[in-house]
Amino acid sequence: MAQHAPEPAWDAEPPRDDVDAVTSAVLTASRLLVAISARSLTAVEEQVTLPQFRMLVVLATHGEMKLVSLAGRLAVNSSTAMRMADRLAAAGLIDRRVNPANRREIALRLTGSGHRIVDDVTAHRRREIAAIVTRMPADQRTGLVTALRAFTDAGEEPSAAVATRDALSIDWD
Amino acid sequence: MAQHAPEPAWDAEPPRDDVDAVTSAVLTASRLLVAISARSLTAVEEQVTLPQFRMLVVLATHGEMKLVSLAGRLAVNSSTAMRMADRLAAAGLIDRRVNPANRREIALRLTGSGHRIVDDVTAHRRREIAAIVTRMPADQRTGLVTALRAFTDAGEEPSAAVATRDALSIDWD
DNA sequence: GGGCACTCTTGCATTATGCAATGGTTACGT
DNA sequence: ACGTAACCATTGCATAATGCAAGAGTGCCC
Numbered sequence: 001m002a003q004h005a006p007e008p009a010w011d012a013e014p015p016r017d018d019v020d021a022v023t024s025a026v027l028t029a030s031r032l033l034v035a036i037s038a039r040s041l042t043a044v045e046e047q048v049t050l051p052q053f054r055m056l057v058v059l060a061t062h063g064e065m066k067l068v069s070l071a072g073r074l075a076v077n078s079s080t081a082m083r084m085a086d087r088l089a090a091a092g093l094i095d096r097r098v099n100p101a102n103r104r105e106i107a108l109r110l111t112g113s114g115h116r117i118v119d120d121v122t123a124h125r126r127r128e129i130a131a132i133v134t135r136m137p138a139d140q141r142t143g144l145v146t147a148l149r150a151f152t153d154a155g156e157e158p159s160a161a162v163a164t165r166d167a168l169s170i171d172w173d
Numbered sequence: 174m175a176q177h178a179p180e181p182a183w184d185a186e187p188p189r190d191d192v193d194a195v196t197s198a199v200l201t202a203s204r205l206l207v208a209i210s211a212r213s214l215t216a217v218e219e220q221v222t223l224p225q226f227r228m229l230v231v232l233a234t235h236g237e238m239k240l241v242s243l244a245g246r247l248a249v250n251s252s253t254a255m256r257m258a259d260r261l262a263a264a265g266l267i268d269r270r271v272n273p274a275n276r277r278e279i280a281l282r283l284t285g286s287g288h289r290i291v292d293d294v295t296a297h298r299r300r301e302i303a304a305i306v307t308r309m310p311a312d313q314r315t316g317l318v319t320a321l322r323a324f325t326d327a328g329e330e331p332s333a334a335v336a337t338r339d340a341l342s343i344d345w346d
Numbered sequence: 347g348g349g350c351a352c353t354c355t356t357g358c359a360t361t362a363t364g365c366a367a368t369g370g371t372t373a374c375g376t
Numbered sequence: 377a378c379g380t381a382a383c384c385a386t387t388g389c390a391t392a393a394t395g396c397a398a399g400a401g402t403g404c405c406c
Contacts, residue, residue: 022306022314023299025321030210032328033203049394051362067385077364082386084362104371104384126196133195135327141195144320148198151317154308155205222363224393241353250395255355257393277353277402 026151036132040125044117048093051076053117055084059094059110060118066105093117199324209305213298217290221266224249226294228257232267232283233291239278266290 044053051074058073059065065073071081085108088094093114099105110118133141217226224247231246232238238246244254258281261267266287272278283291306314 018311018314019303019306022309022318023302025318025325026206026302026306027299028325029202029321030206032325033199033206036328037203049361068383076362078385079365079387080363087361102372102384106385126200129196129199130192132324132328133192133199135330136195136323138191140320140323141191143316144324145195145198147313147317147320148202150309150313151305152198152201152205155209155305157308222392239353240355249393251354252356252396253394260392275353275403279354 036128037125040121040128043124044121047117048088048091052084052088052093053121055081055088056093056110056114056118059108060115064107064109066099066107068105070108088114209301210298213294213301216297217294220290221261221264225257225261225266226290228254228261229266229283229287229291232281233288237280237282239272239280241278243281261287 054074058070067081067085068078071078074081085094085096089096093111095109095111096106099107227247231243240254240258241251244251247254258267258269262269266284268282268284269279272280
């Protein structure tokens with residue numbers, strides 16, 4: 001990929017090769033992380049479908065929410081969220097009640113069982129990542145933290161403007 | 174695990190463990206990467222659904238395949254893959270023909286239009302990651318490459334044993 | 347030649363998804 | 377205070393995704 005002789009010949013523009021090499025490294029890491037996440041989901045996929053799991057994650061993260069907010073965060077139509085909530089409520093994983101302060105809306109919330117499912121997946125994922133980190137040379141670890149922080153900082157700054165919706169198909173935790 | 178107390182990750186709380194801190198950093202980066210991928214998909218989601226796009230990606234990566242292999246790689250039932258292939262063929266994005274060497278199987282392959290869709294998404298994703306990398310301090314970039322390589326190396330080593338299926342819902346490129 | 351494994355295909359049931367319409371509830375403006 | 381507009385949940389309708397199971401064609405091996 002990156003040869004040597006990074007001669008920044010023009011302007012203040014950063015050398016293309018440098019950025020390209022880093023981009024490729026990030027993409028490679030992405031694939032691994034997605035594979036890990038996919039594996040961590042197989043544990044619960046007997047109990048809930050993937051879209052249902054996404055809903056549980058959002059509720060675990062944001063606590064009680066009304067339906068339209070939930071739908072917006074999942075980037076699905078409210079009718080879709082509606083029927084998913086129906087099924088999750090029937091399965092005893094979420095709890096629905098009318099908001100007494102505003103009777104137009106309903107408050108949706110995880111039950112204990114719902115929380116347990118999310119926690120199981122999160123624990124599995126953390127465990128698997130930790131296992132990988134353990135296999136890394138110890139002196140590389142601090143470097144990874146520093147580098148990733150720089151990356152996420154650079155990536156999150158403008159995201160306020162973008163108002164990134166939650167992940168399309170996999171929510172991590 | 175965590176109820177809904179926001180996790181202090183690596184700062185704030187005294188890192189109980191080196192591994193723990195790194196794991197948290199990786200999880201944070203994961204979320205950003207997923208958000209990026211989700212955004213890169215919105216461009217094509219008028220033309221194909223997400224599962225359909227996954228199928229296109231697999232075909233772009235592996236070239237011509239028979240149906241069961243494709244289904245296996247997508248981790249879906251062959252009947253599901255079958256009908257998705259029907260729709261993609263009807264849309265002119267893939268091409269199906271009987272394998273002359275083995276008339277039980279059908280060979281599925283991307284058309285030009287199918288390729289274009291995959292390329293669009295990949296380009297979008299690379300562009301967005303590159304933009305973030307550009308915003309990083311230049312002296313952090315090489316550190317990121319080194320650190321990510323150490324991470325992916327450590328993560329891929331045992332994956333031969335695991336035989337990781339492709340990502341459950343998002344294929345990256 | 348016959349069984350057997352492999353492939354594609356189709357029928358059936360459930361879930362996911364969006365759009366549009368309906369009815370209840372709140373907010374706002376005059 | 378009244379009426380209208382905005383907001384919210386809900387349901388009907390159509391299509392896609394998904395798995396299981398059964399059926400039909402094809403190739404392989406003994």
